[in-house]
Amino acid sequence: MPEIAVLQPSSQLPATDSSASTLKCKSLAETSVGQHPTPLFVDDEKKTAKINELRELVENCDDFVRRSDDLFLSRFLICCDWDVQEAFQRMGKLFKLKHDHPEWFINEPLSSYKHILKRNVKFVLDKRDKNGRRIFVTKMCRMDINESPATDLAHLDELWCEFMLNDLETQQNGISCLLDMSGFSIKSLRYLTPSNIKIGTQKADLMPVKHMEFHVVNSSAFLNTAIAILYPVLSKQIKDKVHFHYSDWDSLHACLGKEALPAQYGGTNGTDFDYDALNKQLLDLEDHYSNLVKFGYELKPHVDASKYKKFFHSIDGAKHNKSKHRKSLLESELVEE
Template sequence: MSSTEVILPARQWEDDNGNRTEKEQDTHISQNLATVASKELRENDTVRKQCLALLREWIKQNPDIENCITDDVFLLKFLRVKKFSITMAQQTLLKYLNYRKKFRNIMYNLDHTHPNVNELITSGYVFVSPFRDSNGRRVIIYDFNKFDLDKFTGQDMAKAHAVTYETLMEDEENQILGVNHVADLGAVSPSFVTLFSVTEFAYLIRWGEQSYPMRHKEMNLFNLPGPIKYIYDFAKSNIKSEKLKNRFTIHDSRDQLLAKVPKRCLPKEFGGELPAKEMIEMWKEELAGKRERLLSFDAMNLVSDRGIIRSKNAPTQDDTGTGSLPGSFRKLELD
């Protein structure tokens, strides 16, 4: 990828309702993206077509999956995050559908116009920079100074995150290149632990890590208060993937952050160039374009979780950097 940060162009192949058109199904990724996909994900035209066909047939034959979206972009999320291992992609899809079902209050009705979610985005608690970093990755901005504990709940927080992540993963570039997280933790206090029970917090992190088809390439944190380091340590201890753990960086100063993340990608309030307010307005346009798509996910259902391989029976080796322990799923016979 070029080292130049590029502002994102608007997508041109959605209808008035935000639904994907046939044109997108025929659109090929750029040569630069294809090179990265081949090197990091073992992807090429033949592998992509064969794996998509196999995954669609498996979904069709699986009685535990209802109304699953089967277009290229949705299925490629699971294939890419597991480097086109059919067995691992199947397991991640099952876990994703189960995660949505278990945390229905968070994962259903992913509507950015919901009053509390919209306020968290508009205030600047969580949004996405319009500029990609030097590796072509989208940069997700978190500012905990904007989270009012007296007004918002843990559900509000988690839903705002889910809307952000699902919107990003509808873009094939983000599926391939992954994302860069940048968080100002300066306002985090011990009171934040009241947002979730210990068990719920651990499940959200652990299950989310294993279930969500997203490549977390960098986690850049700054202004971490000493008194709440135990929260950070607890959260990190619930991440199983050592590769993912190693992608966390705590910066002691804003200068250290700017040495790692291009200034242009950051809001002015983080030492960047463009005010957060302007970045947020651009991000809200992207959210609006994907709103109906995200709401359509609610039709999907996992009837039973019997097909999910539990950790105790799964192999321990996983080089994908997402932390899933996929196991060996019993294969359905294909005609």
């Protein structure tokens, strides 16, 4: 029985037919999770074999229903240079993190996250950078620690990363993260608790992205304070990929190009962000996200749910707190109106 080092394997798993669990698609819009058409790499027998090998390991790793379509598995294999065991261990560590800290991962349908999406703190541009990478923007000025706890920001990251990584071109080319520090408030330093830093960096390190770079613009004195706190605990892998451009657009364009950026960053892609259109990229895929909710939270039919009573109690508690927080925000908005 294959075993993920950080999770106990199931002792009564039914036999799986790995040859039947394949999916061909190149983008999230074409993906239907749970369906198994022809292989993603139909003309590459070696890659197809590695995907099937990884699928068998994943489907037999523990008691939970796990996502195992080709496009999901390929993101880990590409990230790990097609080393099946390395990809499997990376997935196992991510599964373990989700099991131990479910409140940091999405566990509700997409409709439950519309209230944080509309704050436009994080979003993905409609055009790629000059290296074919998706551009993932974070606007620090739109963060409000009173409205968005650290877990909300983690959910936004996961929602948008799912959008980006369910695309083969992005898996191969990578992601450019554009961090706009203008308006960064000293109150936001309250996000940087030891626990938040530990879990957030673990999740970032385990994200299956082969190429990811961070481009910081409009930095401020407050940012220097944040860096002094955060930098020592960042992995070397992340540190080496952070680039500071301040307000030097020529420096930014040398890395990303101008065509995907709006005029506020010296680019040629309009004068500003069309937030409604950018969020619509994700909101149009509500059915896809609804299908994802079961993975890592739904047990296989033969499993005794009482074994995971504490785990599901934690999830229910997180959902209750999230619902209470949303209700409080809505009441505040109504009072202001």
